[in-house]
Structure formats: C-alpha cells, structure tokens
Amino acid sequence: MTQMLDVLRGLRSITATPGRGCTRIAYTHYEDQAHDYVWERLRDVPGLRRVHDAAGNMFVVPEAPVTAGHPHVLIGSHLDTVIEGGWLDGSLGVVAAMHVLSQRVGLGADVSLVVFRDEEGVRFNTGLFGSKVFAGRCQPTDLDATDGDGVRVRDVVPDPAGCRDYRPPVDPSVFLECHIEQGARLVTREKRVGMVTAIVGIRRFALIGTGSANHAGTTDMLRREDALVPVAEIVGRLPTLVEGIEDAVITCGRLSVQPGAPNVIPGRVTAIVEMRAQDESTLDTIEQRLRGLVDQARGSRAAEVELQPSVVVPSAPTDPEVQACLEAVLATRSIPFDRLASMAGHDTQQAGQRCAAGMFFIPSIDGVSHNPAEDSRYEDVELAGDIMLAWAEACLARCS
Amino acid sequence: MTQMLDVLRGLRSITATPGRGCTRIAYTHYEDQAHDYVWERLRDVPGLRRVHDAAGNMFVVPEAPVTAGHPHVLIGSHLDTVIEGGWLDGSLGVVAAMHVLSQRVGLGADVSLVVFRDEEGVRFNTGLFGSKVFAGRCQPTDLDATDGDGVRVRDVVPDPAGCRDYRPPVDPSVFLECHIEQGARLVTREKRVGMVTAIVGIRRFALIGTGSANHAGTTDMLRREDALVPVAEIVGRLPTLVEGIEDAVITCGRLSVQPGAPNVIPGRVTAIVEMRAQDESTLDTIEQRLRGLVDQARGSRAAEVELQPSVVVPSAPTDPEVQACLEAVLATRSIPFDRLASMAGHDTQQAGQRCAAGMFFIPSIDGVSHNPAEDSRYEDVELAGDIMLAWAEACLARCS
Numbered sequence: 001m002t003q004m005l006d007v008l009r010g011l012r013s014i015t016a017t018p019g020r021g022c023t024r025i026a027y028t029h030y031e032d033q034a035h036d037y038v039w040e041r042l043r044d045v046p047g048l049r050r051v052h053d054a055a056g057n058m059f060v061v062p063e064a065p066v067t068a069g070h071p072h073v074l075i076g077s078h079l080d081t082v083i084e085g086g087w088l089d090g091s092l093g094v095v096a097a098m099h100v101l102s103q104r105v106g107l108g109a110d111v112s113l114v115v116f117r118d119e120e121g122v123r124f125n126t127g128l129f130g131s132k133v134f135a136g137r138c139q140p141t142d143l144d145a146t147d148g149d150g151v152r153v154r155d156v157v158p159d160p161a162g163c164r165d166y167r168p169p170v171d172p173s174v175f176l177e178c179h180i181e182q183g184a185r186l187v188t189r190e191k192r193v194g195m196v197t198a199i200v201g202i203r204r205f206a207l208i209g210t211g212s213a214n215h216a217g218t219t220d221m222l223r224r225e226d227a228l229v230p231v232a233e234i235v236g237r238l239p240t241l242v243e244g245i246e247d248a249v250i251t252c253g254r255l256s257v258q259p260g261a262p263n264v265i266p267g268r269v270t271a272i273v274e275m276r277a278q279d280e281s282t283l284d285t286i287e288q289r290l291r292g293l294v295d296q297a298r299g300s301r302a303a304e305v306e307l308q309p310s311v312v313v314p315s316a317p318t319d320p321e322v323q324a325c326l327e328a329v330l331a332t333r334s335i336p337f338d339r340l341a342s343m344a345g346h347d348t349q350q351a352g353q354r355c356a357a358g359m360f361f362i363p364s365i366d367g368v369s370h371n372p373a374e375d376s377r378y379e380d381v382e383l384a385g386d387i388m389l390a391w392a393e394a395c396l397a398r399c400s
Numbered sequence: 401m402t403q404m405l406d407v408l409r410g411l412r413s414i415t416a417t418p419g420r421g422c423t424r425i426a427y428t429h430y431e432d433q434a435h436d437y438v439w440e441r442l443r444d445v446p447g448l449r450r451v452h453d454a455a456g457n458m459f460v461v462p463e464a465p466v467t468a469g470h471p472h473v474l475i476g477s478h479l480d481t482v483i484e485g486g487w488l489d490g491s492l493g494v495v496a497a498m499h500v501l502s503q504r505v506g507l508g509a510d511v512s513l514v515v516f517r518d519e520e521g522v523r524f525n526t527g528l529f530g531s532k533v534f535a536g537r538c539q540p541t542d543l544d545a546t547d548g549d550g551v552r553v554r555d556v557v558p559d560p561a562g563c564r565d566y567r568p569p570v571d572p573s574v575f576l577e578c579h580i581e582q583g584a585r586l587v588t589r590e591k592r593v594g595m596v597t598a599i600v601g602i603r604r605f606a607l608i609g610t611g612s613a614n615h616a617g618t619t620d621m622l623r624r625e626d627a628l629v630p631v632a633e634i635v636g637r638l639p640t641l642v643e644g645i646e647d648a649v650i651t652c653g654r655l656s657v658q659p660g661a662p663n664v665i666p667g668r669v670t671a672i673v674e675m676r677a678q679d680e681s682t683l684d685t686i687e688q689r690l691r692g693l694v695d696q697a698r699g700s701r702a703a704e705v706e707l708q709p710s711v712v713v714p715s716a717p718t719d720p721e722v723q724a725c726l727e728a729v730l731a732t733r734s735i736p737f738d739r740l741a742s743m744a745g746h747d748t749q750q751a752g753q754r755c756a757a758g759m760f761f762i763p764s765i766d767g768v769s770h771n772p773a774e775d776s777r778y779e780d781v782e783l784a785g786d787i788m789l790a791w792a793e794a795c796l797a798r799c800s
Contacts, residue, residue: 183618200617204662215770216651217600217676217743218583221639223767228652233636236629239621251616252628253662255655262604262653262672264770272662276617311662343617367623370615370664 003102004385005378007041007095011079012087021372022087026080026118026129027056027156034079035115038094045102047109051169054162055133056117059169060101062109066170071399073392074172074355075100076114077179078130078347082122086374088180090119092362092384096178099385100392110396112170116347117157123147131350138163168354174322174395175351177359178384180376182344184367192380193337193387194361195326199349200247200276200341201283201315207231207252207294211303213259213267228257228266230297230305234290235271241289247341248277248286272310278341279315315341316349322358325394329387360387403502404785405778407441407495411479412487421484421772422491426518426529427456427556434479435515438494445502447509451569454562455533456517459569460501462509466570471799473792474572474755475500476514477579478530478747482522486774488580490519492762492784496578499785500792510796512570516747517557523547531750538563568754574722574795575751577759578784580776582744584767592780593737593787594761595726599749600647600676600741601683601715607631607652607694611703613659613667628657628666630697630705634690635671641689647741648677648686672710678741679715715741716749722758725794729787760787 014034016023024030035058039050042060051059066072077093097113104111116134121127124145132138143154143163154160186194211225235252242248254272273290277283290307297305330337340361342348348359362380366373414434416423424430435458439450442460451459466472477493497513504511516534521527524545532538543554543563554560586594611625635652642648654672673690677683690707697705730737740761742748748759762780766773 232632236633
C-alpha cells in the first residue's frame with residue numbers, strides 16, 4: 001500500500017457514520033480530527049509548520065519565512081463531507097498536496113498546503129466558505145448563516161472579524177487542486193485526466209405558482225386557479241431547455257405544494273430550478289428559454305407564475321498559463337486527457353480570486369459521488385499525486 | 401332575525417379560532433359543545449329526547465317509541481368543521497332539521513334528527529365516520545385511524561365495539577339532508593335549489609416516480625434517472641383528462657420530492673392524484689386516460705413511474721322516489737332548481753346504505769367553502785328549512 005492510499009484510508013476511518021460512508025460535517029469534531037490527522041502524518045517532514053487562519057482553514061507552510069514576491073504554490077482542497085459521502089471527495093486533493101510537500105522537502109520554501117473549511121455547505125446551507133474567506137470575499141451574510149440548531153457560522157469560526165478583514169498566512173502566486181470528477185465523462189471517453197477549463201456558473205431560481213386553495217371536489221375545472229399545474233408543466237419540460245448544449249444541466253430538486261392536502265387545490269407552489277453551464281452566455285441562453293416557458297404558462301393558465309432569482313454563482317474560467325503548465329506535464333507523460341468544465345463548485349473557483357488557479361480531475365468509477373460507493377482506481381489516485389508534483393514544479397519554473 | 405339564523409349564529413360562535421372562521425374538529429370539546437347547543441335549543445319542544453349511539457352521533461327522537469314498520473324520516477348533517485372553515489357547512493343541515501322538528505311538534509312520532517360525528521375527516525385523515533357507523537359499515541381500520549398526536553378513533557368514541565356491532569337508535573325509512581353547494585353551479589345557472597342525483601365517486605392514486613438521487617451538477621442529462629420530470633409531465637397534463645366531461649374533476653393536491661435538495665436530482669417523488677365523477681363508468685374513462693399518460697411517461701424516461709390506487713369511494717346515486725318527492729315540492733312552489741351531482745362527499749351517501757336517502761343544495765355565494773368567507777343568502781337559508789319540512793311531509797305521505 002502506498003503512502004497516499006494509507007493516508008486516505010486513515011481519513012476514511014474518521015466519520016460519524018462508520019459503515020455508511022464518510023460523514024465529516026464542517027466545524028464538527030470529525031472535521032477537526034481529520035485536519036489533525038493530516039498534520040500528524042506530515043510531522044516527520046522537516047521544515048514545515050502548521051498555522052490556522054480566521055476561518056479555521058489549516059495551512060502547512062515552510063518554517064522559513066516565504067519571501068514576498070517569490071513564486072509560491074499553494075495546493076489543497078477540503079476534508080469536510082456531505083452526509084454519508086465518499087472517501088475521495090476533498091480528501092484526494094489534500095492527500096495529493098501532502099505527497100507534493102513530502103517530495104519537495106528541502107527543495108525550497110516554495111510550496112504550501114491548505115485544507116479549506118466547509119466546502120460542502122451542508123450544515124449552513126452555503127458552500128465554499130473557507131475558500132471564500134481566503135479569497136477575501138466573506139460577507140456579513142456568510143457569517144450569519146444558521147444551521148438546523150440555530151448555530152451561526154460566526155459562532156463556530158475562530159475569528160469572525162478576521163474572516164471579513166482577512167490576512168492570508170501565505171500569499172501564493174498559484175493555487176492548484178485535484179479532485180475526483182464526480183461524473184462519468186472521463187470514464188465514458190476513456191481519459192485518465194480531465195483538465196478543468198472552467199468551473200460552471202450556477203443560477204438558481206424560485207419558480208413560484210400562486211393560485212387559490214379551494215375544495216378539490218366542488219371547484220369545477222374552469223373556475224380553478226391551480227398553482228401546481230402550470231409549475232408542473234414547466235418542470236416536466238426543463239430537460240428540453242438544455243438539449244444540444246454541452247456541459248449544461250438543469251434540475252428541479254425541490255418542490256413544495258401548499259396547503260398539500262389530497263383534496264385541496266394547491267394555492268401556492270414553489271419549485272427550485274437550478275441551471276449550470278460553463279459560461280455566462282450559455283447560462284443566458286438557458287435562462288431565456290426558461291423565461292419563455294414561464295411566459296407561455298402565464299398566458300395559458302389562471303394561476304400566476306413567476307421566476308425569482310435566488311443564487312447566482314458566476315462561471316469561473318481557470319488560468320490559461322496554469323492550464324498550459326498542466327498540458328505540458330500531461331503531454332510529456334503521454335497521459336490521455338480531455339478538457340472539460342467542472343459541473344460542481346470547487347474551492348479553486350474561490351482561490352482563483354486571489355491568485356492564478358488551476359484544477360484537474362481523475363475519473364470516478366461509474367460517475368458515482370456524494371455516496372459511500374464513490375471510488376476511483378488506485379492507479380489514478382497515485383497518478384494524481386505524481387501529476388500534482390510535476391505540475392507544481394512546472395508552475396514554479398514558469399513563474400521564476 | 402329568524403330562529404334558523406339565530407341558531408346558526410349561536411353555532412358560529414363555538415369555534416377554536418374566533419375571528420378566523422369555524423374550527424370545530426371532530427371529537428373535541430368544540431364539537432361536543434355544538435351538539436349540546438343544538439339540544440339546548442330544542443329543549444322547549446315537547447315530546448323529544450336525546451340519545452347517543454356508539455359513535456357519539458347525537459339523535460333527537462320522539463319520546464314516544466317509534467313503531468317498527470311505520471314511516472319515519474331522519475333528517476340531519478354534521479357539526480364538525482375543517483380548520484378555519486365556514487359557518488354553514490354541516491350546520492345548515494342540522495338547523496334545517498331542527499326547524500322541521502319544531503314545526504312537526506305534536507304531528508306524530510315520525511321525524512327524528514341526527515348530528516353525525518366527524519364528517520370532515522380532518523383529524524384522523526378519514527371522513528364520513530359517524531354516518532359510516534350508522535350505515536353499519538364501520539371497519540376495524542376505521543377505528544385504528546390515528547390523529548397527529550397518536551390518538552386513535554377507538555380512543556375517542558364512546559363505544560368502539562358498538563361501532564362495529566351497531567344498533568341504530570331509530571330505524572328510518574328515509575334520510576334527508578340539505579347542505580350548501582360549496583361550488584358555483586347554482587349561482588352560475590341562477591337556480592335556488594340543486595337536487596342531488598348522485599354523490600360523486602372518488603378514486604385516489606399515488607403516482608410514484610422512482611429514479612436515482614444524484615449530484616445535480618456532475619450527472620449529465622443523459623445519465624439521469626430524475627424521478628420528478630416524468631411525474632411533473634403527467635401532473636401538468638391532468639386537466640386535459642377531464643376535458644369535455646361534465647361534473648368531473650381531477651387534482652394533484654400533494655406532491656413530495658426526495659431527497660428535496662436544490663442540488664440533488666430527485667430519487668423518489670410521490671404525487672397524490674384524485675379524480676371525482678358522478679358515475680363509475682366516467683371514473684373508468686378518466687382512470688384509463690391517466691394510465692395512458694403513465695405508460696407514455698414510462699416509455700420516454702429513464703425513471704420508473706407507477707400508479708398505486710389508494711382511496712376508492714364508489715359513486716352513490718340518491719333514491720329516485722325521494723327525488724320525486726322533492727321535485728313535487730319544488731314544482732308546487734315554482735322554485736327554480738337543477739339536477740346535479742354532489743362533487744363532495746356527504747353523510748347522505750353513507751345513510752343511503754341503511755335506507756332511502758336524498759339531498760339538496762342551496763347556492764354558495766361565489767362558490768366559496770371550507771373558508772371563513774363561506775356564505776349563502778339569508779332567504780336561501782330560510783328556504784332550505786321550509787323545503788325540508790315540506791319534503792319530509794311529502795316522503796311520509798308517500799310511505800304511508
């Protein structure tokens with residue numbers, strides 16, 4: 001068993017749900033324990049020290065001070081998980097960074113590791129919190145987000161004020177991350193690496209139907225203002241809105257009906273519609289099509305239908321220079337790869353606000369993720385570590 | 401103010417939600433209080449006594465024993481309500497029966513009044529419970545129905561065993577009920593009375609979509625098994641299934657999506673579809689059309705879709721002889737009326753299992769019901785009392 005697999009298995013055992021995948025919710029004992037485990041495993045590597053920032057993000061940095069202006073590569077990911085998630089999501093990127101650090105020992109104070117907090121956003125219904133703080137973009141509303149028990153983000157971070165007025169422990173020139181794909185494109189295309197060209201933009205809308213709750217027997221069909229029928233018509237046609245568009249998806253994952261009795265006509269319906277695409281113009285196209293459906297429903301039905309934007313995450317292209325470094329590494333080794341957009345959000349998109357950033361994927365077996373069955377081939381896990389090392393060195397060489 | 405309106409106003413004041421309509425949930429203090437109020441108001445009428453049956457239904461019967469085989473008319477309705485319901489639903493029928501009793505005083509021991517328990521079915525998610533017991537059709541499952549606090553029907557009725565092995569306090573030859581229409585057909589057609597030819601049959605189905613919950617970003621559109629899309633397609637087309645069919649409605653009033661997160665593809669969806677029509681062959685037609693839609697969705701989508709029957713209430717025609725008596729009464733008085741099916745369930749359909757039964761409606765202003773705004777014109781309320789009296793007399797004459 002290699003070092004990387006050994007560490008990954010150690011992390012897998014830190015879970016609130018033994019036997020049912022990894023459950024390390026952000027800012028719990030389990031996440032803390034995983035952070036500590038990573039530092040324990042790096043203790044023998046000479047010349048490193050551990051520091052924490054205001055958000056509780058963990059950095060492992062050179063003991064020698066990093067000279068300002070000198071090329072410096074930051075590598076990392078996250079260790080929090082969804083509920084009953086997989087063992088590689090986040091962990092792979094951290095362990096690959098550990099591999100780089102342990103190989104770079106003595107080669108100069110030019111590489112650091114970061115473990116971001118609360119990437120998944122399960123607990124506070126947010127996401128990418130730690131990396132958002134690192135990017136210097138933390139808003140008061142981010143700190144006020146509340147979990148199911150009424151605990152706020154500001155109650156669990158080490159230094160809420162410092163999250164807003166942020167000073168990073170290192171000032172990198174480049175941030176690099178590797179991650180499992182979580183989809184099946186690489187497997188389908190028989191590629192070993194996916195070079196991430198952009199992280200998708202996300203637009204989320206509340207599609208709201210407003211009608212009139214009434215007796216489902218005595219209110220005849222012509223006198224109804226059924227809030228559900230027009231919303232259902234639209235939801236049933238969502239897949240048509242992204243037909244023929246590559247790397248774009250649209251989903252309604254939540255739909256609530258009020259009052260919700262079998263014998264009462266729905267008076268109010270809220271459906272959450274989420275679209276993802278790799279650039280803003282594609283998102284514009286899909287949004288326009290959705291608005292077309294809404295206008296159509298509005299014209300043909302008695303109930304009101306409206307679309308309220310809720311979440312907007314702009315698409316985030318990765319840095320072309322950093323991509324070029326990766327491409328050179330892959331070409332030298334003749335590794336079959338493909339360019340693709342990441343369909344999920346990642347810390348890279350936040351880190352890219354502070355410095356040049358890049359990312360690659362290794363294949364997910366069967367495309368499964370956020371699930372105890374999540375897995376990748378061992379040789380791909382090891383390859384990830386090797387590529388990260390070569391990529392970091394290529395970036396340092398290019399920056400120098 | 402007439403006697404009937406006075407009693408109706410007295411009943412209106414018995415509510416758990418003063419200022420927000422009538423809330424007298426079955427087998428609560430409020431329902432009991434309404435029963436007692438009715439008896440209080442009848443105390444001065446000589447020759448009457450009150451009895452309760454095993455379900456707690458209240459009967460006001462002649463003090464003199466009713467001779468078996470002699471014509472006897474039972475008149476009544478219910479006093480329980482939905483949450484924040486109207487003041488006439490149920491109460492009108494009880495108060496009209498009180499009017500008949502007070503007018504018939506001394507005319508012979510041939511009329512009784514009944515107030516059925518738990519017509520609305522809000523508390524135990526059932527309906528027509530008291531009249532079902534009276535019909536001799538109470539099943540063990542009816543007694544095991546549970547409210548939100550875990551209380552069972554058998555815990556609240558006076559005599560659970562007696563509900564199954566039922567002996568009615570009177571053995572009527574005819575049951576008569578009047579009620580507000582709760583719809584807008586009479587208002588639209590400018591009729592003062594609706595003669596109920598049948599009470600609609602109801603078929604309720606669980607429309608279940610089973611797919612695979614997965615990441616809404618990384619699972620591309622072609623690899624999805626989205627449980628919501630096919631169900632939404634069907635729900636959006638439900639109104640087309642009853643197009644061109646008179647007195648038929650179809651509704652989806654409840655729809656739940658699992659796991660229900662905006663960024664997770666729905667893995668399981670359950671929609672409750674309810675259809676109502678005045679006869680079984682019409683229900684067959686609508687059900688067939690619904691199954692056609694389900695088959696279509698099954699063929700075109702990756703997720704499984706199935707239809708599971710849950711509730712079946714057969715349509716219940718009223719008695720033609722009892723209808724004829726009503727028609728004679730209305731013709732003599734030149735009251736404009738229409739024949740129609742009741743689109744809601746009523747105690748009459750249960751009572752009709754024990755004896756001949758009939759029912760009429762008066763108009764509901766704007767068709768509003770199950771709502772604090774529920775109302776009817778005062779002259780229509782009073783007309784209901786007069787018609788009930790004449791109708792009871794006509795039935796007695798016909799039976800003799």
